[in-house]
Amino acid sequence: MSDWTLTKTRLFEGVWEGVLVPTEPGTAAPEIEVTHLQQPLDGVEIIARPDSGDRVLRVPVPADRIADGVQTFLIRDRSSGEVLDSFALVAGDALAYDLRAEIALLREELDLLKRAFRRHCLETASGGG
Template identity: 35%
Template sequence: MSRFENLGIRDGVWRGRLTAGAPPQRLVVTLNGRPVSEASVTAADKDWDIAAPLPAAAIQDGIQTFLLVETRQGADAEAISGQSLGQVSVIAGQPLDQDLVAEIATLRAELDLVKRELRRLADGQF
């Protein structure tokens, strides 16, 4: 079982530490179900240091929820599917009165990922 520890964002790079038995095949940062960048993986003791750039073009007014997804070999570049390891929400523009909006954005992103996986399994594309 993989566990991702979010270490935050600094200088536009989302950093974290992944505790897993083996290095991940490919880590992709997604926004609204689409890939926006690929994360780099560096060995650190028995864990893996993760560095994922968040492109400036992906940050707009409102809330953007980025997901760190471990993809399978040969995953389609347009529709990323796989195991979600972590998430980070970036709020830009006018201050929001409620944190509930951020939670809803996160739930929507995770639901989209689950729907894609269920459709893939239903189609028999393991």
């Protein structure tokens, strides 16, 4: 188990940010590794905040790692090997297809509900008098 808890704060201007909080005060700085397709990313920063004892993790997302489909990034504590968090970027035609398929499914379900509701209203109106 890791000595740190990671909480995402934002993804802004191509940089994923989170706050690393030690499970116990005075814990040594973590060794963080961020990977995409099992390849480590460069430029990962851990910035200490002495006033609170926690640290800010900054992960710049390289432009060459952005592509169609789902791109998943793993954030691990290198010393324990535990995955602290992950994030995914979804882009391109694969996303558009998925959204179109979901919208079509929702429309079909809505049509089914409308027919069932109309049938219920007709049965209730003709059966009760």
